[in-house]
Amino acid sequence: MFYEIYPRSFADSNNDGIGDLNGIKAHLTYLENLGVDAIWISPCYPSPQKDFGYDVSDYENIDPMYGSLQDFDALEQAAQQDKIKVIMDFVPNHTSDQHKWFLDSRSSRTSAHRDWYIWRDGKGPGQPPNNWISDFGGPAWTYDPKTSQYYYHYFEAAQPDLNWRNPAVKDAMFDVTRFWYRHGVAGFRLDAVDTLFEDPQLRDNPLLDGKNEFGDREMVNKFNDNLPENHVILKQLRTIADEHDAVLVGETWTDNISQLKEYYGAKNDEIQMPMDFMFTTVNVLSASKFRAQIALQESAKEWPVYVISNHDMQRSYNRYGDGTHNDQIAKVMAGMYLTLRGTPIMYYGEELGMENNDPTRREDVKDPLGQAGWPVNKGRDGERTPMQWNDSTHAGFTSGTPWLPIPASYKSHNVATESADPNSVLVFYKNLLKLRRQNPALLDGEYIPLNQEDTNVLTYLRRVHHGSEAETVLVVLNMSASAQPVQVNLSAQSIVSSKREALLTTLGAAPSTNPADPIQMDPYSVYIAKLTR
Numbered sequence: 001m002f003y004e005i006y007p008r009s010f011a012d013s014n015n016d017g018i019g020d021l022n023g024i025k026a027h028l029t030y031l032e033n034l035g036v037d038a039i040w041i042s043p044c045y046p047s048p049q050k051d052f053g054y055d056v057s058d059y060e061n062i063d064p065m066y067g068s069l070q071d072f073d074a075l076e077q078a079a080q081q082d083k084i085k086v087i088m089d090f091v092p093n094h095t096s097d098q099h100k101w102f103l104d105s106r107s108s109r110t111s112a113h114r115d116w117y118i119w120r121d122g123k124g125p126g127q128p129p130n131n132w133i134s135d136f137g138g139p140a141w142t143y144d145p146k147t148s149q150y151y152y153h154y155f156e157a158a159q160p161d162l163n164w165r166n167p168a169v170k171d172a173m174f175d176v177t178r179f180w181y182r183h184g185v186a187g188f189r190l191d192a193v194d195t196l197f198e199d200p201q202l203r204d205n206p207l208l209d210g211k212n213e214f215g216d217r218e219m220v221n222k223f224n225d226n227l228p229e230n231h232v233i234l235k236q237l238r239t240i241a242d243e244h245d246a247v248l249v250g251e252t253w254t255d256n257i258s259q260l261k262e263y264y265g266a267k268n269d270e271i272q273m274p275m276d277f278m279f280t281t282v283n284v285l286s287a288s289k290f291r292a293q294i295a296l297q298e299s300a301k302e303w304p305v306y307v308i309s310n311h312d313m314q315r316s317y318n319r320y321g322d323g324t325h326n327d328q329i330a331k332v333m334a335g336m337y338l339t340l341r342g343t344p345i346m347y348y349g350e351e352l353g354m355e356n357n358d359p360t361r362r363e364d365v366k367d368p369l370g371q372a373g374w375p376v377n378k379g380r381d382g383e384r385t386p387m388q389w390n391d392s393t394h395a396g397f398t399s400g401t402p403w404l405p406i407p408a409s410y411k412s413h414n415v416a417t418e419s420a421d422p423n424s425v426l427v428f429y430k431n432l433l434k435l436r437r438q439n440p441a442l443l444d445g446e447y448i449p450l451n452q453e454d455t456n457v458l459t460y461l462r463r464v465h466h467g468s469e470a471e472t473v474l475v476v477l478n479m480s481a482s483a484q485p486v487q488v489n490l491s492a493q494s495i496v497s498s499k500r501e502a503l504l505t506t507l508g509a510a511p512s513t514n515p516a517d518p519i520q521m522d523p524y525s526v527y528i529a530k531l532t533r
């Protein structure tokens, strides 16, 4: 299991209100006990923090607010001792406008780095080169009076896109990955990989009806998203990764399964772990919808990478919660994404049932996306609040003033309180992750859907073969608010079992061990059992 750490919000060691690398290091034992195999640290490089680190001004250093390169090395070494791998976030699409490359690039039309970014003349006075819009609202072009040209930015104006058609950019960026491999990192999470290349002719995108949440005209990003050239770069990054035995995790937003499959590479020579974000488009707790989404992923016959939330998305606790049974539902979600085939990526605090704490006033919004989209889009501050360590002031995150406010529910939902409660979300996660680690069927087994007509309960097997013997685990997840008797139909899969032994359950009453008997599933409940012959 991979665990995403948003470094500003994990643990603050020097009490300036912002998390840091020493804070992460101080909590490695917690992560080890939870069952984390690798931590992905969101960007902690020097940055003006316009997009909270995704605007990098130096790829080969650590921002002083998070510590130093020495602190990073110390964290890396401590993590190795705890058998936790460290994955860095690599932001190849754009730099900060304060990066020395961009400062030089914008200084004159003939500067050494001019062609490291995408500069063009406007179509006419006050008219950008084409109709492309920024993901953060407004045109994707900003006019720079110094040289009377526009520069291109898929995201914020402070995040100019690098020109990946320039071999010098490629070389410099590939070297950045080598720099971090030398510092011991086990791989990268690749940011915004679908936007590396743009149409060389910069053709206008086709328009759609209506306007988006920023008031811009809807369009198909035909000429600046998902260009085939992206895959060439990813394959080259993979070649370098292979030299270091490293893993590449992709922020791969895709519309369909064939697009996702492409990211693995036809010869498995691209990204080992492209995230399945189509899974996150299921925004209701629905057995049928999840079953269909899993089937789609399984149809690719690749190694799945499921996520249910991250620093760009409302927390799963709120997305799936009904307001009354949120803890039970959090366990059902864990029971699903941690028992499916593949490598799940967990967002910090998910294991506690941390909830969103969205800003209520525009002046409180820190995220540029929320500032541009208010009030329709309140931005991403709500899912980035400090980790909840205990029930003391500021949840034990800092003794200073935390950079974002902590939701009131930290009083009950925190590491210390939940560790002492056998029925907490945290203890459930721990038990489940421990089971997953020890159980070959859950780790490597095939996924076999059962009871496919059931709209309330998601039921499946995970099965692994050792020679002629099979090890089989049954997973039953009641995603509905009512009790459900579940008759598991094993014969359809020609599975012979005489005994069903619970491995982990949230059920009030233990079901019969006879596989022929129905399982009485409580509302929003989990039952995981071993089937023996």
Ligand code: GLC
Pocket: 051, 054, 055, 091, 155, 191, 192, 251, 311, 312
């Ligand atoms: C990715 C990051 C997001 C950031 C954007 C621009 O989508 O996950 O947080 O704003 O890239 O770098």
Ligand code: CA
Pocket: 012, 013, 014, 015, 016, 017, 018, 019, 020, 065
């Ligand atoms: Ca700090």
